[in-house]
Amino acid sequence: MASLDCQRCQAISQCVEDEDRVGEISTERGMSRRSFLQQTMTAGLGVGAASTFLAACTDSANTTVMKPSSTIDLITTWDGDEQTSFKKVTEPFEQSNRVTINIEATRDLDTILTARMNANNPPDIAILPNPGKMQELAAQNKLLPLSNFVDMNQLQRDYNESWIDLGTYQNNLYAIFYKVANKGTVWYNPTQFQKNNYETPRSWDEMLTLSSKIAQKQQYPWSLGVENGAASGWPAADWVAEIFLSQSGPILYDQWVEHKIPWTHSSVKDAFTTFGQVLEGQHFINGAPQSILTTGFEQVAYDPYSDPPRSYMFYMGDFAEGFITKQYPNARAGTDFNFFRFPTINPRYSNAITGGADVVVVMKNNSAVRALVKYLATAEAQTIWVKRGGFTSPNRSVDLNAYPNEVAKASAQMLTSAQLFKYGAGDLMPSAVQDAFWRGMLTFIEGPHQLDSILKTIEVVANKEY
Numbered sequence: 001m002a003s004l005d006c007q008r009c010q011a012i013s014q015c016v017e018d019e020d021r022v023g024e025i026s027t028e029r030g031m032s033r034r035s036f037l038q039q040t041m042t043a044g045l046g047v048g049a050a051s052t053f054l055a056a057c058t059d060s061a062n063t064t065v066m067k068p069s070s071t072i073d074l075i076t077t078w079d080g081d082e083q084t085s086f087k088k089v090t091e092p093f094e095q096s097n098r099v100t101i102n103i104e105a106t107r108d109l110d111t112i113l114t115a116r117m118n119a120n121n122p123p124d125i126a127i128l129p130n131p132g133k134m135q136e137l138a139a140q141n142k143l144l145p146l147s148n149f150v151d152m153n154q155l156q157r158d159y160n161e162s163w164i165d166l167g168t169y170q171n172n173l174y175a176i177f178y179k180v181a182n183k184g185t186v187w188y189n190p191t192q193f194q195k196n197n198y199e200t201p202r203s204w205d206e207m208l209t210l211s212s213k214i215a216q217k218q219q220y221p222w223s224l225g226v227e228n229g230a231a232s233g234w235p236a237a238d239w240v241a242e243i244f245l246s247q248s249g250p251i252l253y254d255q256w257v258e259h260k261i262p263w264t265h266s267s268v269k270d271a272f273t274t275f276g277q278v279l280e281g282q283h284f285i286n287g288a289p290q291s292i293l294t295t296g297f298e299q300v301a302y303d304p305y306s307d308p309p310r311s312y313m314f315y316m317g318d319f320a321e322g323f324i325t326k327q328y329p330n331a332r333a334g335t336d337f338n339f340f341r342f343p344t345i346n347p348r349y350s351n352a353i354t355g356g357a358d359v360v361v362v363m364k365n366n367s368a369v370r371a372l373v374k375y376l377a378t379a380e381a382q383t384i385w386v387k388r389g390g391f392t393s394p395n396r397s398v399d400l401n402a403y404p405n406e407v408a409k410a411s412a413q414m415l416t417s418a419q420l421f422k423y424g425a426g427d428l429m430p431s432a433v434q435d436a437f438w439r440g441m442l443t444f445i446e447g448p449h450q451l452d453s454i455l456k457t458i459e460v461v462a463n464k465e466y
Contacts, residue, residue: 070099070368075113076127076358079105081326085391089384093375099368108230110431117142122363125372130427131166131175132434134359138169144362145172149370150377158379158397160416166423167359175359176377179385180394181317182415183238183424184353185339187324188313189304198312200340204246207343208277214312215283222278222285223303223311225295226441233438234426235297236275236445238354239315241425244271245352246345250422257428259466263459269451274345276448286310289445302327305337315342317356318411322390333405341414352420356427357394430465433458 078086083105090101104123106112110133116122122142128134137143150173155164159177167175186207188200198214201207214221226235245253248267255261256268278284285292301323303310314320324337331337344350360376362369375381379397386393389404392412403409415421426434440454 070097070366072099072101072125072368072372073104073123073364074101074125074127075104075106075109075116075123077105077107077109077129078103078127078358079107081322081390085385085388088388089376089381090372092384093372093381097368097371099372101372107228111230124362124364124366124369126361126363127178128175128359128361130356130434131177131359131423132428133431134167134175134361135169136430137361137363138172138174142363143174144365145174146176146362146373147173150176150374155377158377158395160394160396162421163357163394175361176373177357177394178360178376178382179358180392180415181319181356182353182392182411183242183317183355184342184351184414184418185318185320185411186313186315186342187301187304187320187337187339189309190335190338192304192309192312201343202341204274204343204345208281211278211281211284211313215281218283219309220283220286220311221281221313223295223300223314224278224285224288224292225297225300226292226445227294227296231438232293233441235300235316236292236441237426237434237437238317238356238424239275239278240271240441241422242315242342242352242354243274243345244268244425245354245420245422246342246349247271247274249346249349250352250420253422253425257425259429259433259462263455263462264452268455272444272448272451272455276444276451279445280448289447292445293442298323305331318392318408318415319390321408321411325389333407338407339411349420351418352422353415353418354422354424355415356424429462432465433462436461 076083076086083103087103093099094101104112109126109129113122113126134143146167152173155173155176163177164173167173167177192198193200196214198210201210211221224235226233228234244256244267247270252261252267256265261267279288279292297316300311300314301316301320304312304314305324305328318339320339321333321337325331328336341351342353360373362373377395379393379395379399382391382393382395382398383402385391386398386402386408387404389408392408392415394416396416400409400412403412426437429437436458440458443450443454
């Protein structure tokens with residue numbers, strides 16, 4: 001009997017020697033790795049022998065042993081400076097684990113990812129620009145639950161519960177929130193404001209008054225551009241989301257996102273109309289509306305800091321700092337560039353903040369992929385990008401002093417201490433609705449008088465998708 005048990009033990013050892021196969025089978029069966037090993041061992045051995053072997057198996061499984069020269073296929077929207085910074089994050093992992101990460105960058109991630117899945121060739125890891133897509137893929141059983149292999153206790157220590165909740169679908173964690181954007185920031189040139197005795201506005205009405213004051217001097221208070229290929233329109237959608245939250249509050253905001261109120265609801269129309277006050281302001285934006293449609297979203301981040309300034313303000317998430325410092329490497333944070341909080345519209349919702357985040361999801365199960373995800377979730381890995389700038393981390397174990405300057409630090413503090421924070425509305429909607437939202441913004445910029453027709457068109461799409 002002992003000999004037979006030994007033979008079985010050797011056979012099962014050989015079967016589970018490859019940790020990747022254990023992960024694949026356990027995922028297919030909807031079981032944790034430990035549960036799968038327990039079932040396998042109990043079937044093949046007596047309970048006592050199984051317990052002994054299980055301890056050895058799980059001890060081995062918890063120690064990640066990388067295969068020589070493993071390759072990870074990763075798809076993301078990050079290119080340019082963002083991809084350069086991400087590669088700096090992954091370099092230590094690649095070197096210490098003998099892993100190569102092949103990065104495919106595309107601004108049309110949804111289309112490319114769908115095509116690859118239809119061809120039965122999904123990437124190992126996808127870094128999605130919103131949790132809405134994560135929810136869709138999780139519902140289609142296209143993602144692996146991360147809770148099977150990440151340390152959930154550590155994750156709960158590092159992340160606020162809201163971030164974990166946003167990455168959860170039907171009680172399983174499917175996404176690590178990685179690169180977060182504070183979208184409650186309006187950027188300006190402190191030197192020019194001081195030179196002209198301009199004060200940063202605290203309310204929407206004060207901001208419109210300041211805009212008119214600048215325009216009366218035959219200068220342009222705003223720069224705005226929404227061109228971004230297949231994703232064109234999203235910068236204007238961010239305006240509407242931030243306005244909606246500040247104007248109508250979190251309850252209606254959630255109802256809008258969940259399509260519990262129609263797009264034709266007065267609160268949605270009010271948000272668009274309020275944004276229209278900037279679009280249609282006399283002498284507010286140079287070349288509007290056509291310039292808005294044809295100008296890349298990065299370009300607007302340069303205008304307030306040219307000499308002379310081409311504009312005085314622009315609205316964008318805190319990732320704008322990376323664009324500014326790339327174009328003007330000698331610019332001094334706080335002196336040459338800074339932001340003020342998005343102005344209050346309704347005092348009941350003062351200092352309301354929307355935000356965004358890139359989320360890490362897993363589509364294939366192997367030891368290299370699991371190790372990379374666990375690495376990316378750590379404060380140590382995220383601090384690498386934090387120090388380079390243009391990155392705000394949701395990981396509360398990241399030292400605020402790691403941020404490269406006081407402006408970046410202030411944005412991180414603003415985000416982590418916000419009393420009223422909501423994820424960007426479009427990013428929580430089904431992809432088809434988000435696309436319709438973006439297209440609607442392009443039409444609205446071209447002709448605000450078309451608003452009723454625009455909202456009805458989006459409502460038709462929403463009725464099909466929810």
